[in-house]
Amino acid sequence: MPQVSPAPPPTPLSEEQAEDLVHGICFKTGPPRLLGAELEWLVLDAERPGRPVSPERLRAAHSAAHALPLNSRVTVEPGGQLELSSAPATSLSRCVDGLQSDLTAVRAALRAQGLLLEGHGQDPRVPHRRLLASPRYDAMEAYFDRTGPAGRAMMRASASVQVCVDAGYEEPGVLGHSRRWRLAHLLGAVLVAAFANSPAYEGPYADWRCARQGNWADIDSRRSLAPPLDGPPRDGWTRQALDTEVMCVRSHDGEPWTIPRGLTFRDWLRTGGDPVHPGLRPPTAEDLEYHLTTLFPPVRPRGHLELRMIDAQPGDDGWLVPVAVVHALFDDPEAAETAYRVTKALADAYGSAPAPRNPLWLAAARHGLTDPELRAAAKTCFRAAAEALPRLGASDHVRETVGAFTERFVLRGRCPADDPPRPLSAAAKEARR
Numbered sequence: 001m002p003q004v005s006p007a008p009p010p011t012p013l014s015e016e017q018a019e020d021l022v023h024g025i026c027f028k029t030g031p032p033r034l035l036g037a038e039l040e041w042l043v044l045d046a047e048r049p050g051r052p053v054s055p056e057r058l059r060a061a062h063s064a065a066h067a068l069p070l071n072s073r074v075t076v077e078p079g080g081q082l083e084l085s086s087a088p089a090t091s092l093s094r095c096v097d098g099l100q101s102d103l104t105a106v107r108a109a110l111r112a113q114g115l116l117l118e119g120h121g122q123d124p125r126v127p128h129r130r131l132l133a134s135p136r137y138d139a140m141e142a143y144f145d146r147t148g149p150a151g152r153a154m155m156r157a158s159a160s161v162q163v164c165v166d167a168g169y170e171e172p173g174v175l176g177h178s179r180r181w182r183l184a185h186l187l188g189a190v191l192v193a194a195f196a197n198s199p200a201y202e203g204p205y206a207d208w209r210c211a212r213q214g215n216w217a218d219i220d221s222r223r224s225l226a227p228p229l230d231g232p233p234r235d236g237w238t239r240q241a242l243d244t245e246v247m248c249v250r251s252h253d254g255e256p257w258t259i260p261r262g263l264t265f266r267d268w269l270r271t272g273g274d275p276v277h278p279g280l281r282p283p284t285a286e287d288l289e290y291h292l293t294t295l296f297p298p299v300r301p302r303g304h305l306e307l308r309m310i311d312a313q314p315g316d317d318g319w320l321v322p323v324a325v326v327h328a329l330f331d332d333p334e335a336a337e338t339a340y341r342v343t344k345a346l347a348d349a350y351g352s353a354p355a356p357r358n359p360l361w362l363a364a365a366r367h368g369l370t371d372p373e374l375r376a377a378a379k380t381c382f383r384a385a386a387e388a389l390p391r392l393g394a395s396d397h398v399r400e401t402v403g404a405f406t407e408r409f410v411l412r413g414r415c416p417a418d419d420p421p422r423p424l425s426a427a428a429k430e431a432r433r
Contacts, residue, residue: 011284011285012272012283013269013282013283013284013288014269015242015266015270017285018265018266018269018283018288019238019242021285021288021289022234022237022238022241022242022288022292023234023238025289025303026234026237026301027167027234027237028303028304030166030168030169031166031168031169032180032331033090033166034090034165034166035088035090035091035092035095035323035327036086036095036164037086037099037162037163037319037323038083038084038085038086038160038306039083039099039103039161039162039319040077040081040083040158040159040160040161040162040312041081041082041083041084041117041118041159041312042081042123042312043058043061043080043081043082043110043115043116043118044116044117044118045057045115046116049118050125052129053080053115055129055131058080059131062076062080062082064109064110064113065082065109065110067109068102068106068109070084070105071087071098071101072086072087072098073085073087076132077155077159078130078132078137078141078155078156079123079130079155079157080132081123081159082106082117084099084103086098088164091392091393092323092324092389092392092398093393095323095327096323096395099320100320103117103316119159119312119313119315120197120198120311120312120422121158121197121198121311122153122157122158122159122198122200122211122212123157123158128152128156129156130152130155130156135250135256135257136248136257138256139247139248139257139259140155140247140294141155142259144220146261147218147220150214150216150218151215151219151220153215154212154216158212158215159311159312160212160308160309160310161195161310161311161312161319161323162308163306163310163322163323163326164304164305164306164307165184165304165305165331166304167301167304167305168180178233179340180305181229181233181299181301181305182344184307185299186340186343186344186347187329187339187381188307188356188361189358189363190343190346190378190381191309191310191325192310192356192364192365193209193364193365193367193371193374193378193415194378194382194409194410194415195310195311195313195321195415195416196209196210196213196365196368196415196416196417197209197312197313197415197416198211198212198213198311198417199417199421204218205365207366208365208366209366209367209368209415209417209418210311210366210417211365212311213309213364213365214365216309216356217356217357217361219296220245222243222244223244223245223247223294223295223296224296224297224356225240225297225355225356226297226298226299226354226355226356227239227240227297227354228354229352230352233301237301240295240297241265241292242266243264244265244291244295245260246260246263246265246268246291247259248294249280249281249287250287258280260280265283268280268283269283296308297355298355298356307326309355310322313416314419314422317401318405320398320401320402321401321402321405324389324394324398324401324402325381325385325402328384328385328386328389328392329385331392332391334387334388335385335387335388338380338384339380339384342377342380342381346373346374346377368414368417369409369414369415370413370414370418372413375410378410379410382402382406382410383406385402386399389402
């Protein structure tokens with residue numbers, strides 16, 4: 001038999017190559033065209049919603065969802081949260097219709113097992129357990145444990161609505177993609193406040209409307225922060241990515257993954273390992289691409305822009321409100337201009353500290369729309385979105401759902417966290433007694 005030569009080892013990456021790679025893969029140039037959403041859900045026992053669901057039942061629920069012929073991608077978060085990620089859609093209607101159809105099928109499959117999906121930003125059921133065991137999540141948890149409990153809470157107990165929009169054209173001048181990139185960060189605090197749905201009744205975030213955002217702010221010093229916004233986005237994000245600590249170095253031979261301490265990706269590029277990290281192999285392009293998946297800023301560039309600051313929403317259709325509002329405020333020129341003007345004036349008054357630790361973002365997480373400045377900005381933005389949705393071809397159902405949310409919450413200076421505790425929260429509080 002002919003002998004098969006072993007595959008050559010991966011080519012080490014230079015610092016210049018790494019910078020070029022981040023530049024190329026994180027901001028795609030072109031007209032804004034596509035929209036997507038990722039919906040994370042807690043899985044509850046229909047009869048005893050305040051009690052944790054056993055690992056066996058969670059796995060059965062996930063298997064049932066995976067077996068369905070869906071257009072969305074089904075994944076599972078470390079604590080057992082179920083996530084549906086839409087296919088990129090060329091219109092709001094296609095995005096919403098596809099997700100609604102898939103959610104109907106998943107809910108029916110889970111209902112047959114006595115389970116249901118709940119939109120809640122932070123699971124109030126305790127204790128929080130990790131369902132998934134994998135080298136990635138083992139390393140992630142060990143890394144986060146160095147800085148406190150916030151990382152575990154994020155992994156095991158949080159759920160969100162993530163809205164994805166195109167990065168847009170490369171704009172003339174030194175700031176490049178600045179307009180849509182900056183709008184995402186300027187709008188972020190308003191979205192946190194309007195959609196806050198993770199109230200805390202005890203612990204470090206007691207009386208916060210968005211405890212989930214508190215966890216993100218406390219994870220570590222750099223990994224969850226927005227980069228500086230006063231320069232070209234490509235350059236700022238590249239520096240941020242390379243100057244953030246490596247969470248883990250993967251092993252391909254079955255050995256445990258290495259969790260270096262205090263080693264940024266740029267350090268790794270320059271040294272390929274050093275006396276402090278003996279035996280560390282040089283990084284490759286695959287290592288850099290993996291490193292980028294371990295960064296969790298409130299707006300993550302992945303070719304498109306992924307807005308990650310919105311809590312999971314209550315009700316069967318609550319999730320479509322942030323999807324529709326974000327789409328309107330980014331992709332309708334008139335609404336985008338209104339949102340940019342209003343949120344920039346608000347953000348300028350609070351300084352340039354990075355989100356989510358900026359005072360404005362912390363006020364949004366604590367107070368929601370009871371903060372008068374955030375309430376005024378939200379009213380203007382939601383009004384602009386409502387006027388834009390007909391121009392964008394939104395269905396009557398989408399427009400009515402956004403209008404009902406605006407009337408119930410935004411115009412009254414409230415957010416979902418201000419509603420009386422729903423069965424999950426009330427039952428979970430009772431179970432802790």
